[in-house]
Amino acid sequence: MTTGATPTTPEALRARTRDLLTAHPPARTDRTAFLRARFDAGLAWVHYPPGLGGLGAPRTLQAVVDAELEAAGAPDNDPRRIGIGLGMAAPTILAYGTEEQKQRFLRPLWLGEEVWCQLFSEPGAGSDLAALATRAVLDQDAGDWIVDGQKVWTSSAHNARWGILVARTDPALPKHQGITYFLCDMHAPGVEVRPLRQITGEAEFNEVFLTGVRIPDTHRLGAVGEGWAVARTTLMNERVSIGGMRIPREGGMIAPVAAAWRERPELRTHALHQRLLELWVEAEVARLTGERLRQQLAAGQPGPEGSGMKLTFARLNQEISGLEVELLGAEGLLYEDWTMRRPELVDFTGRDAGYRYLRAKGNSIEGGTSEILLNIVAERVLGLPPEPRDDKDTAWKDLSR
Amino acid sequence: MTAPTAPTAPADLLYSEAEEELRTAVRALLAARCDARTVLARAETGRPHDPALWHTLAAEIGTAGLLVPEKLGGQGAGHREAAVVLEELGRAVAPVPYLTSAVLATEILLGCDTAEAAALLSELASGSTVCTPAVPLTLAPGAPLPAPVRDSGGGTLTGTVDAVADAVAAGVLLVPADTGLYAVRAEDATVTPLVGLDLTRPLATVALEAAPGIRLADPAAARAAVAGALLSAAGLLASEQVGLAEWCLTETVAHSKGRYQFNRPVGSFQALKHRMARLWLDVASARAAARAAADALATGAPDAPLTVAVAQAYCSGVAVRAAEECVQLHGGIGMTWEHPAHLYLKRAKADSLALGTAGHHRGLVADFAELPAP
Ligand SMILES: Cc1cc2nc3c(=O)[nH]c(=O)nc-3n(C[C@H](O)[C@H](O)[C@H](O)COP(=O)(O)OP(=O)(O)OC[C@H]3O[C@@H](n4cnc5c(N)ncnc54)[C@H](O)[C@@H]3O)c2cc1C
Numbered sequence: 001m002t003t004g005a006t007p008t009t010p011e012a013l014r015a016r017t018r019d020l021l022t023a024h025p026p027a028r029t030d031r032t033a034f035l036r037a038r039f040d041a042g043l044a045w046v047h048y049p050p051g052l053g054g055l056g057a058p059r060t061l062q063a064v065v066d067a068e069l070e071a072a073g074a075p076d077n078d079p080r081r082i083g084i085g086l087g088m089a090a091p092t093i094l095a096y097g098t099e100e101q102k103q104r105f106l107r108p109l110w111l112g113e114e115v116w117c118q119l120f121s122e123p124g125a126g127s128d129l130a131a132l133a134t135r136a137v138l139d140q141d142a143g144d145w146i147v148d149g150q151k152v153w154t155s156s157a158h159n160a161r162w163g164i165l166v167a168r169t170d171p172a173l174p175k176h177q178g179i180t181y182f183l184c185d186m187h188a189p190g191v192e193v194r195p196l197r198q199i200t201g202e203a204e205f206n207e208v209f210l211t212g213v214r215i216p217d218t219h220r221l222g223a224v225g226e227g228w229a230v231a232r233t234t235l236m237n238e239r240v241s242i243g244g245m246r247i248p249r250e251g252g253m254i255a256p257v258a259a260a261w262r263e264r265p266e267l268r269t270h271a272l273h274q275r276l277l278e279l280w281v282e283a284e285v286a287r288l289t290g291e292r293l294r295q296q297l298a299a300g301q302p303g304p305e306g307s308g309m310k311l312t313f314a315r316l317n318q319e320i321s322g323l324e325v326e327l328l329g330a331e332g333l334l335y336e337d338w339t340m341r342r343p344e345l346v347d348f349t350g351r352d353a354g355y356r357y358l359r360a361k362g363n364s365i366e367g368g369t370s371e372i373l374l375n376i377v378a379e380r381v382l383g384l385p386p387e388p389r390d391d392k393d394t395a396w397k398d399l400s401r
Numbered sequence: 402m403t404a405p406t407a408p409t410a411p412a413d414l415l416y417s418e419a420e421e422e423l424r425t426a427v428r429a430l431l432a433a434r435c436d437a438r439t440v441l442a443r444a445e446t447g448r449p450h451d452p453a454l455w456h457t458l459a460a461e462i463g464t465a466g467l468l469v470p471e472k473l474g475g476q477g478a479g480h481r482e483a484a485v486v487l488e489e490l491g492r493a494v495a496p497v498p499y500l501t502s503a504v505l506a507t508e509i510l511l512g513c514d515t516a517e518a519a520a521l522l523s524e525l526a527s528g529s530t531v532c533t534p535a536v537p538l539t540l541a542p543g544a545p546l547p548a549p550v551r552d553s554g555g556g557t558l559t560g561t562v563d564a565v566a567d568a569v570a571a572g573v574l575l576v577p578a579d580t581g582l583y584a585v586r587a588e589d590a591t592v593t594p595l596v597g598l599d600l601t602r603p604l605a606t607v608a609l610e611a612a613p614g615i616r617l618a619d620p621a622a623a624r625a626a627v628a629g630a631l632l633s634a635a636g637l638l639a640s641e642q643v644g645l646a647e648w649c650l651t652e653t654v655a656h657s658k659g660r661y662q663f664n665r666p667v668g669s670f671q672a673l674k675h676r677m678a679r680l681w682l683d684v685a686s687a688r689a690a691a692r693a694a695a696d697a698l699a700t701g702a703p704d705a706p707l708t709v710a711v712a713q714a715y716c717s718g719v720a721v722r723a724a725e726e727c728v729q730l731h732g733g734i735g736m737t738w739e740h741p742a743h744l745y746l747k748r749a750k751a752d753s754l755a756l757g758t759a760g761h762h763r764g765l766v767a768d769f770a771e772l773p774a775p
Contacts, residue, residue, distance in 0.1 A: 258772060262771060268773075270775055273775060274763070277766055278714075280766060281766055288412075289689040289690075291689070292414035292692065304685075375671065377682070381681060382681055383658070385665075385666045387669060387671060
């Protein structure tokens with residue numbers, strides 16, 4: 001690593017990326033070796049600090065690096081497969097982790113050597129996450145925490161090496177105050193992952209049972225009892241990571257419907273035509289809204305539009321995939337395969353319309369339901385008054401459940 | 402294969418500093434001289450336009466000549482700046498002939514390559530003359546040009562055009578006739594005011610009886626000039642709709658924070674919060690669509706017709722929804738004549754017919770995006 005501040009202009013990043021490509025020509029370099037070299041050159045996530053895969057550069061400049069790498073046919077770390085780690089665990093560890101935790105976890109996370117999952121939701125705590133009941137009790141002698149409880153809807157738990165976990169460490173305090181945040185070893189004794197089959201027939205998510213699981217205190221993230229603030233960082237990043245991608249006109253879910261419309265005139269009806277055009281226009285406007293948001297960020301004037309993008313995409317994905325099934329007529333009555341599978345990633349393309357229709361139903365539930373996001377827009381963006389609530393100052397153990 | 406609809410360069414969807422300064426100037430003027438009470442009082446006299454306000458806006462702030470090149474006496478700015486002016490005019494439902502004179506008529510004249518057109522343009526740019534095209538406000542880009550006016554020889558024109566916007570304020574009318582495009586002085590025409598749905602953009606019937614006109618373009622050039630002007634005006638109308646919708650949302654949020662029912666501000670009820678949050682999303686999206694249209698027009702992007710059609714297909718609905726929600730969420734007060742909500746609802750609904758309905762523009766999208774009807 002060179003001494004002194006690394007220049008972080010677009011030109012400097014482009015030059016640095018070309019140096020990486022020269023030293024490690026993608027065609028003749030093993031995938032993992034290339035990814036390691038990229039991480040160590042600070043080109044993994046350029047806004048991270050030097051030594052942790054970044055250069056302390058503006059986040060928007062990642063696009064410059066990615067464009068160069070893509071043009072050179074460089075391998076990537078398959079962000080879809082490691083989305084939870086990249087989008088949620090990493091920014092939280094960066095914000096709250098000790099130096100040792102950052103050094104230990106960020107590199108294998110980014111390389112995809114260690115997949116992460118999110119152990120937040122519970123049978124009794126979804127939207128109201130702070131109501132969670134999973135207990136963590138400190139074993140004073142061993143210096144370990146002992147965790148008991150049940151998590152649910154945990155995507156990728158079956159592939160995961162680590163999980164971000166919130167647990168209750170003081171039931172006598174009001175619900176937001178007695179929570180602590182941990183990094184949970186998914187291979188530890190007492191962690192049991194059971195597939196939870198979903199609407200599409202496959203099991204993308206799981207139930208996770210935690211029975212006497214020992215978590216060393218060095219795997220606590222943030223202070224004891226301060227887990228809610230840490231969890232909020234995770235949740236904010238979860239919502240931000242949606243809508244961050246640049247899509248071309250007629251990209252995304254509208255693409256297969258438009259293609260079917262063009263290629264198969266026999267499917268066209270007047271009623272469907274009007275709905276298709278409405279949705280085509282809305283998809284184009286959503287693309288422009290995302291583009292405007294990116295331009296605002298790049299210009300250093302972040303607008304609140306980001307809070308809305310997930311809502312927009314959830315609704316559009318659902319309406320468009322619904323239209324697609326209908327357009328296909330008798331074919332729309334068929335489904336590819338109900339065999340229970342354990343997918344490595346969620347892939348909307350390369351599957352049939354029925355799958356898209358069913359999987360899109362999750363878009364308005366996962367990562368915060370649309371109702372909860374509308375509350376957030378109403379209260380934080382528009383400044384409307386909150387609902388009256390009586391659970392904020394009551395000890396968690398005294399709440400009705 | 403690249404789709405026929407692929408955008409060329411990414412549009413600039415933000416506002417420049419100069420555009421923000423222009424906005425500040427226009428907003429300050431409208432706040433001082435064009436509050437809702439004043440707008441309503443004027444509308445009730447049957448003469449909604451305020452010539453003094455127009456003079457300040459057009460000549461002193463220099464907004465009338467934004468689309469006109471400097472060598473013809475204009476500001477040499479462009480559609481992005483005109484769009485910002487229209488946002489503010491929409492926010493104030495200002496009764497000024499901006500869309501008709503500074504956009505539609507100006508763009509038509511810019512498409513006429515004659516000395517007479519150039520001379521008239523510099524009058525429009527300076528704000529000394531108001532000019533409106535003698536076409537129905539509902540005429541849409543992509544629709545066939547109606548030609549109810551005939552030339553009875555030597556440029557004397559006869560015919561009647563309905564639903565002409567701002568004709569009562571115009572000194573000159575641009576008349577498409579069978580033999581080309583003509584400039585006709587308003588005093589040579591009979592302008593009969595109509596009772597319009599929108600109190601702030603008045604309509605009139607224009608009747609010509611052997612009225613003398615100055616020919617500005619032959620029929621082919623006239624068709625092209627009018628078609629280009631309709632495209633620009635439709636694209637910029639989206640910005641007026643954004644400004645209007647934003648006012649409706651802001652007022653509704655403010656009202657629901659202060660209005661108590663059931664011992665709570667009504668804005669704390671989730672059913673209403675969600676409606677306002679959805680509206681906010683719609684307005685944010687409409688702004689992106691309108692900015693894209695203004696930028697595409699400003700840069701002459703090849704996909705401008707598609708981008709304009711998208712903006713119109715989307716923004717009309719958002720403006721109407723915002724105004725309808727504004728009336729509903731204000732309760733009884735929203736139904737009163739004193740509260741300005743009705744001015745916005747009437748403008749929003751009229752705007753949704755102006756320059757082509759959303760349905761018409763979706764039809765254009767179908768053509769441009771190659772998604773044909775069955
Ligand atoms: C595909 C998928 C993947 C997921 N992956 C993960 C994961 O990896 N890790 C993880 O921890 N969780 C995961 N989840 C869980 C997800 O975060 C929760 O399902 C979600 O937060 C909603 O919680 P809930 O299911 O308990 O619904 P509830 O909170 O019980 O909600 C039921 C209904 O009530 C509505 N509602 C609740 N509260 C309010 C309110 N205050 N106002 C208005 N309406 C309200 C909701 O919007 C919903 O419609 C996943 C979910 C899905 C569908």
